[in-house]
Amino acid sequence: MNDGFHRQPHAVLDLPSRGQKAEKIAMLTGIRRMSSPVSLLEVGTGSGGIAHYFAHLPGIKVDVDAVDVVDSRLLHDGYRFTRVDDVLLPFGDDSFDVVISNHVIEHVGDRAQQVSHLRELRRVLKPGGIVYLAVPNRWMLVEPHYRLRFLSWLPHRLRTPYLRLRGRGDYYDCEPLERRELEELAREAGLSYRNISVSGFRATLAIEGDKGPLARILHAMPDRVLSTLESAIPTHIYLLAHDEARLATRVGVRGAVVDVDL
Structure with missing residues (x-):
């Protein structure tokens, strides 16, 4: 968007937190159960922590590409990095089994640019592939x-x-x-979607451990109750795909990630 200002990358360079984030993405995408090798693209590389994690994931070969508009990497090995100038991706159609857009779409520009970002994710995604998309909820109390x-x-x-x-x-x-x-935006880009924010919340608790009494109370709530609070969860987490059938094999009716072979 040509607004006269330079948009900042806002990259998170805390490597331990990137490792936890990558573990959550691995859980929610079910990548460990996919057929090896898996082709993966991370849009918005930041520190390189997430790309590095998947490139070295034990038990499965993951072939990782990563792109960003700036090079802020602290970890460089195991994956290919390409600097880009905008939302256009330098890859052919149907290139990746998994595409990760983690807190990127809020930085690309206005609505038109956000739709273009999603259309590019769809273009490079294989017909049977999955997009992991996370974005801050506008109604979070503290803007991150x-x-x-x-x-x-x-x-x-x-x-x-x-x-x-x-x-x-x-x-x-x-x-x-x-x-x-x-x-x-997802519909305009031609993508089917499932909200898995509740599963993302539970995965965060499982990975990060004790988060205090309120988090323990929320964790004890059944999914049907937590789902009523989705609008208040600070981060929207979605799985996107070319069609609904692909999501039906991965996500339950209330947005819970199910254990199936992919």
């Missing part, structure tokens, strides 16, 4: 990039003035999404 409460709740025109008023920056360069908006 600038650490300001209610920043993304504001109308778009007020976000930059509020950011400046609080001394956190000159321009709000992110576009977090409501669940409805994200699903509309």
Whole structure:
């Protein structure tokens, strides 16, 4: 989007957290049960921690490509990296079994650019493949990039003035999404989708361990109860595919990831 400002990459360079994030993505995509070798693309490489994790995943060969608009990598080995200038991907159609877009779509620009991002993910995805997509929920209490409460709740025109008023920056360069908006974008891009935010929440607790009494209470709730709170979960997590049939083999009716061979 040509808005006169340079969008920041906002890369997370904390390698231990990237390892935990990669483990969650592995759980939610079921990559360990896929037929080896698996071709994987990570869009938005950041530190390289997630690409490195999958390139060295025990028990299965994962052939990893990664792209980003800047090179912020701390880990370089085991995968191929390509710098890109925009949402266009330098790969042929039907190239990858798994595509990861983890907290990327909110950085690519306006709605048109977000749709273009999703269309590119669909284009490079094999017909039987899966996209893992995560994006901050617009209605999260604390905006994660600038650490300001209610920043993304504001109308778009007020976000930059509020950011400046609080001394956190000159321009709000992110576009977090409501669940409805994200699903509309997926449909416009020709992608089927399933919301797996509840499964993502449970996976986070399993990987990160004790998160305090509130998290333990939420973890004890059945899926049908947690699903009513999806709009309040800070991160939307979706699996996307070319068609609904592919998702039906991977995700239960309430968005729970099921254990099936892929």
